[in-house]
Structure formats: structure tokens, C-alpha cells
Amino acid sequence: MCPHYNVLTDAEWARLTADKAAAHGRNATCLCESAPGHPGPHLAPAQSYGNRDTWIRRVDGVREPVDLAHCLAAGIPADDLADDPEPCHLFDGHPGSHSFDPGAAPVHPTRG
Numbered sequence: 001m002c003p004h005y006n007v008l009t010d011a012e013w014a015r016l017t018a019d020k021a022a023a024h025g026r027n028a029t030c031l032c033e034s035a036p037g038h039p040g041p042h043l044a045p046a047q048s049y050g051n052r053d054t055w056i057r058r059v060d061g062v063r064e065p066v067d068l069a070h071c072l073a074a075g076i077p078a079d080d081l082a083d084d085p086e087p088c089h090l091f092d093g094h095p096g097s098h099s100f101d102p103g104a105a106p107v108h109p110t111r112g
């Protein structure tokens with residue numbers, strides 16, 4: 001896992017929970033979900049609102065919330081997805097492999 005993380009300010013958190021659909025409580029830190037040494041900006045999940053997620057994007061020292069669509073784990077055999085409506089908890093177009101277990105390091109979607 002990438003070692004980057006964000007600590008949200010009260011003002012940032014207030015914005016993330018202004019929408020009543022906000023699903024998550026406040027985390028002390030928002031961890032970047034990408035692999036170590038990943039290309040592109042750091043992106044950490046911050047809040048979910050049903051059909052969209054807000055991520056904290058950090059690039060060149062600037063932090064901002066961005067709304068990103070769910071990754072639908074395209075390319076993964078349906079048999080490996082069970083009936084999970086949100087098969088991969090990362091955002092659409094994320095780098096690296098899909099991640100199936102929130103809070104865990106991304107895993108390769110293979111089964112032995």
C-alpha cells in the first residue's frame with residue numbers, strides 16, 4: 001500500500017457530510033489506496049453517497065475532493081464477483097489491480 005495519507009480538517013469533513021446521503025463516519029486518516037510507487041495522484045476514499053464516492057486527491061501538494069465513479073471490475077469473470085454490487089471498492093480507471101476487501105491491500109483477482 002502507498003504510504004500516503006490525509007488527515008482531514010473539520011472544514012473538509014463538514015463539506016463531506018453536508019449531503020445527508022453521506023454513508024461513512026469520520027476516519028482519523030484517509031489512506032491512499034494505490035500500490036506503492038504508483039503513477040499519478042494519490043487518491044484516498046473519504047465518503048460515499050450511494051451511487052458516488054468522494055475521494056481526496058493529492059497532487060503536487062494540493063489536496064482536493066473529487067467525485068469518482070465506482071470501478072466495476074471490468075475484465076474479472078462474473079464467477080469471481082459473486083453478487084457483490086460493488087465488486088471493487090476503488091474508483092473507475094484506477095491504476096493497478098482491483099481491490100475486493102475494503103481496508104486491505106489491493107489483491108490480484110485470482111483464485112487457486
Ligand SMILES: [Zn+2]
Binds near residue numbers: 032033043
Ligand atoms: Zn499514493
Ligand SMILES: [Zn+2]
Binds near residue numbers: 089
Ligand atoms: Zn477495480
